[in-house]
Amino acid sequence: MAYTEALAVSYDHPFTVIIGLETHVQLLTESKLFCRCSTTFGEPPNTQTCPVCTGSPGALPVMNAEAFRLSVKTAVALNCRIPEFTKWDRKQYYYPDLPKGYQISQFDLPMSEDGWLEIADPLNPDDVRRIGIIRAHLEEDAGKSMHDEAAGKSDTRIDLNRTGTPLLEIVTQPDLRSAAEAKAYLTELKLLLMYLGVSDCNMQEGSLRVDANVNLHIETDGGKIATPIVEVKNLNSFRAVERALTYEVDRQYHEWCDTGRKLGDPGVSKQTSGWDDAAQRTRLQRSKEESSDYRYFPDPDLVPVVVSPEEVEAVRQALGELPAALRSRLESQYELKAYDADVIVNQGRAVVDYYETLAAASGDPRRASNWLQQDVLRTLNEMSLTIEQFPLTAAGLGELLKLVEQGDLDNTKAKDVFAHMLAHGESAAQAMKSLGIEQVDDSALETLCQELLDANPKTIADVQAGKMQAVGALIGQAKKKNPNVNPADVKRICLELIARM
């Protein structure tokens, strides 16, 4: 709400933004939804097809049970109800990349419905927004048309490799109130899907595709009016979603100011547009009034799927720890701030595992959190590595942090040791040795401090007069005499010695 109000400040009429998202998620199966062909991306055209994918006369679909299992897993994690009986329907339309002339999908009895996903309010991260999920249903993907328009040609080539790839379509209620919320929802959804292991969510390869429905509820003197709904299709990055929605909100407001057209007016129907990333604007694709009649009916080639409550319960039990629960556990178990827990969880399960090992090995979960976020994640980013590829094990890094924790190593030196460990693959102890950093034991340090105090009576006097920081002058001298001394220890021992005088 607050975001919308902030946005609407520069407009003459206050309004609420209404957004609903349809997300197509490609499920991580080895084979297609209704045949055994591979789903590998990027193979030469039409090499991953069989009579079922090409819609050859007489071929029949047979459901991939793994795809169904992954979709149940996702739906359960989205708090959906899983009906005991679900069926397949045909959605009829003509298109060259749809070889059967219909798509097998789910219409009136989807495999799940009525769930929700919680996201952090982008303006008040401590507030939670619950976004309703209308349904998630399974369907097969279509093929790909490649238009060759070079040199006046109008050839279209069809690649059916993608045909039959399992897609889970997740449809939200129109609960999102800003582009930022839409992005937050998608970010959280993607994270959830990654934790579940049901999709690789690779947007470049089309594993996650988003359509957004958006309009405005504008408050006018004559009461609240709604602008015509626009569906923005095939948004293939979160940035595109955010920008397209921001653009569309502004466009709809100004169109309303110019034309006064509103939802429900004669001749006003839902419009479809696409996001032009180069021009940073949406473009209308269809404005003609078209009531799509897909002539859905139950696919007689496929038997309905019956799912027992026991099976759903078994899936629920096996879900594992999901992001929301993980965040609150990290906060309570390691006393992390919400922000820090969020950063770690958002990196994925492997980073969380790394963190937990590091926290235990270092003996200081918060120091572990800082090091992970600042040093480890920065390094991963710089070197383009995943945590699995990171050369330092959590246990190995934990040893280093433990030395810092015990006061055997100061932070500055620890960073040097860290860099050396990374560069040479050495343990913390080996790296310290290589760098000539030795631990100075307390008796040697006491001797050193006594010598310095003897040589600096003014410092003693200052401290005795209450100026504790005077000891600072000795630290530099101590480091000159022995580079390995820990400044904190020098300070502590000097103060102790003076106190005993």
Add this chain to the structure above:
Amino acid sequence: MTLTELTALELLREMEAGSATAVEVTTAFLDQIERHDQQIGAFLRVDRDAALARAGDVDRRRRAGEKLGPLAGLPVAVKDNICVAGEPTTCASKMLEHYRPPYNATVVEKLLAADAVLLGKTNLDEFAMGGSTENSALGVTRNPWDTTRTPGGSSGGSAACVAASMAPVAIGSDTGGSIRQPAGLCGVTGLKPTYGRISRYGLVAFASSLDQIGPLTRTAADAALMLETLAGHDLHDSTSADAETPSFTQSLDQPLANLRIGVVREHFGEGLDAEVEASVREAVRVYESLGATVVDVSLPHGKYGIAAYYLVGSSEASSNLARYDGAHYGYRTDEQAMRAELDAERKAAVQAGRDPEAIDSPLVRMYRRSRAEGLGDEVKRRIMLGTYALSAGYKDAYYVKALQVRRLIRNDYDAAFQQVDLLAGPVSPTPAFPLGEKTEDPLAMYLVDLYTVGANLSGVAGISVPCGFSSGGLPIGLQLQAPPLAEDRLLRAAHMFQQTTDWHTRRPSL
């Protein structure tokens, strides 16, 4: 007796005993086809060389003492809506005239695994839509008993080739009676098994929830042999029945004690030819004489069967046939001519001050013309009917209502089978009708399925066996129906009848 007069079981015995080779058997049928098929038109394609090569291979393996399949050396004709890899599978449509599927139907795989010899592909009504095989885009099939008459349909080619001794057995498909009706009109035995008993994988779909593959044979015993070879759950067809396949040939001779036969009251009403009625009633008396009890039963919703069938079947067909759009395979209109035509229309539109873009896009025009030119009238009629029945605003009144009626019809069958073991009645209202008689009147043609569609709508098993002749010398069929998966009972009853009568042994003189 010549080889072509023998049943499948007799031929197999001859070959096993060494008194005939597979090459001799195959040659005999190929020669019969050469002599008579110009007159009958049962086959769309016969590959003599391939059939003989395969028969020769069976003989060689037999001589080598190898274990052979249960149909070793038996020639089989296959309806041309069943896919054979690399061979034309036309569905008797211009649309698929040059189409060669990349894979074998499961039934074809099973025939090959059983060492049968594929003789050729038989004619049918286009995409199996019709009751007379006159809707074939590739030629008419004639009834071997009277070549001025139809063989029935849609498996008219399969029925005619068995009747004319051009094949000992043929494979057909039955969506509303398409095996039983031509079997009845041609005087052969035609079995429509329980829905799902034989895999549909590779059967070019007409109406998926009704389509069923089955054999056309000379005897019930041969039908039992074919069924036990072809039946079984198929991982490629999720609607195929996950039931064990009994040895139908083994149980065939066991007598059916205390058999209760139901005579369907509604099957003896208006429109039934008097000679057909007399023959069927006589057949029922044969069963009585064999100790069966005859019970009067009712299938009250049967009168809605034709309507429900044409709504469900056409709805599914409109969807199943959408793929024939010229984009991926099959017939495509001449693109240059199509472009020229469209350009001319657009030009005319501009001159007339109309929007040229309101006319088709080239893609839509390609779809339109390919379908207009590639599909026949009856197919178009059913696609339009089905498209209408499924469209928004009409679906509940037509498609959904038809599904409800379908359930009532199935309930009727369930209730009837509480009382009786089998139902007996006519296959079709009249003997074979003259070619051309009903082609101008689709509704009259639809009524030939009156007694058979119930089995498809409800999924039960049915068989047609010869039970007499009209005064004009045309065969008359008796239909027996049994509950789902009770084919053993159905085949035993049909066999019992054929042990007592000799209608099934009569052959037309060609």
